[in-house]
Amino acid sequence: MSHAPRIELHPVNQRVQVHVDGKLLADSTQALELRETGYPPRHYFPREDVRMDLLTLSETTTHCPFKGNTVYFSLGDNKDIAWSYEQPIEEMEAIAGRVAFGGEVNE
Secondary structure (H helix, E strand, O other): OOOOOOEEEEEOOOOEEEEEOOEEEEEEOOOEEEEEOOOOOEEEEOHHHEOHHHOEEEEEEEEEOOOEEEEEEEEOOEEEEEEEEOOOOHHHHHHEOOEEEOOOOEO
């Protein structure tokens, strides 16, 4: 019996935007949708489509056994609203350096 993979990546064939506090933080037609068992789907944006100049690197780091080590970004008082896997595990190389945003932001 085969099990569905825990994580699936799908190209998003439409424009995806992220707004936080009225600011456009991400605007891309090259996003990847990551679907992980037990979590809502997340869009991972190429860094060049994200306003990295508005984000500051947070001190928060976490580790996911299925994706790797995570770094977080904040926007002013909005702590850790975005994250990235700089060097994900081998199976997740497609999301390396891409940026995802938390569920409280508007896509």
